[in-house]
Amino acid sequence: MLTDTAIRNLKPKEAAYKVSDGGGMYLLVSPKGGKWWRYKYRFEHDEKCLSLGVYPNISLKDARRLRDEARQLLAKGIDPSENRKALKSANAERAANSFEVVAREWYAKHSPGWAPDHAQRVLRLFERDIFPRIGGRPVADVPAPDLLAMLRRIENREALDTAHRARSNCGQVFRYAIATGRAQRDPSADLRGALPPATEGHFAAVTEPKLLGELLRKLDAYLGTPVVMAALRLAPLAFVRPKELRTAEWSCIHWDTSDWRYTTGKTKTPHIVPLARQALAILRALQPLTGNGRYVFPCERGAGRPMSDNAVLAAMRSMGITKEVMTTHGFRATARTLLEEELGFDGHVIEQQLAHAVPDPNGRAYNRTAFLDQRRKMMQVWADYLDKLKANVTVIPLRANAAGPTG
Secondary structure, eight states, rough: OOOHHHHTTOOSSSSSSEEEEEETTTEEEEESSSSEEEEEEETTEEEEEEEEETTTOOOHHHHHHHHHHHHHHHHTTOOOOHHHHHHHHHHHHHHHBBBBHHHHHHHHHHHHGHHHHHHHHHHIIIIIIIIHHHHHHHHOOOOOHHHHHHHHHHHHHHHHHHHHHHHHHHHHHHHHHTTTSSSSSSSGGGGTSSOOOOOOBBBOOOOOOOHHHHHHHHHHTOOHHHHHHHHHHHHHHHHHHHHHHHTTTTEEEEETTTTTEOOTTTOOOEEHHHHHOHHHHHHHHHHHHHTSSSBSEEEEEEEEOOOTTHHHHHHHHHHTTOOOTTTTHHHHHHHHHHHTTTOOOHHHHHHHHHOOOOOOOOOOOOOOOTTTTHHHHHHHHOOOOHHHHTTTTOOOOOOOOOTTTOO
């Protein structure tokens, strides 16, 4: 049996030599003075040798522990050398498929199509809040509770909107991992309703169904100009950005396909807004008044210009709807929250309809027709849902994925 003192006193010789410690383990001393632990064993009649490390990095005590672990594997009919290779391969695969590796791959594929400031915000969110917590975990092994714990840390610093964006971005990474064969499911889907509703940016939004019904009844009761009245009623149905609403052009309204097609001002991408029956009715009623001009909602002081960016807000304020309660931009956050939390639509489909330039989970680049059939259904369900809220009818949430598969 070896001792640490005996090992330290071992001197190199002209040729390498072995010093046994018993149980099949020995120390190999090289001509240059290096000392390597080895474990000699037989498996299925073949003589084999397992390296246990270099002394003194691996102490005598540690070497004996490694030898004993190898002997236990042999007792179970497992070859220690093959077991080590399998573990090494598995660890390499896990490292190659860590959440951070997959997320960076997803980001590299899709960020070239985003606006630069958006791409920078997404990467900063991952590097600051997500990677330090779950980045090293295999993407297939991130459970919902661990994901929620990461989101709670963000929420607890009063960054609820950021927590919602983090959940959405993580969901896109998980769905990409599923599409590329590195995960089986998206744990972010289990967290619907786990976070309080968020507003979009700093824009106030109503996300409580009963309060939204009251708000919609107020909007319907507005008795101002027909143009502003129509814009007020279309805003919650289409939930586009305020500038895109007020600058809508009649040439972009396609009656044959019941949709509104334009290029977004923020992401500079072609976009399609499916128009529900209720939205089409609003536009048809307005067409005799403004249909001969360029803009759907022209300025009162001249049809050659679009409606003022303050017109809808001023109308809301005149009805007592303050900026702390709701903004025109807030209809986007309202739809984003209730479509998922109350109506059960997939977040990825909703993000496409919000024109956030989010590629689909199969890695295809953003395009305006992505999930179009699901979005057409969703926009009609949304319009019907708003009608029921206005009528003060009890709405039963549809927790099932009303949008169907996302692949």
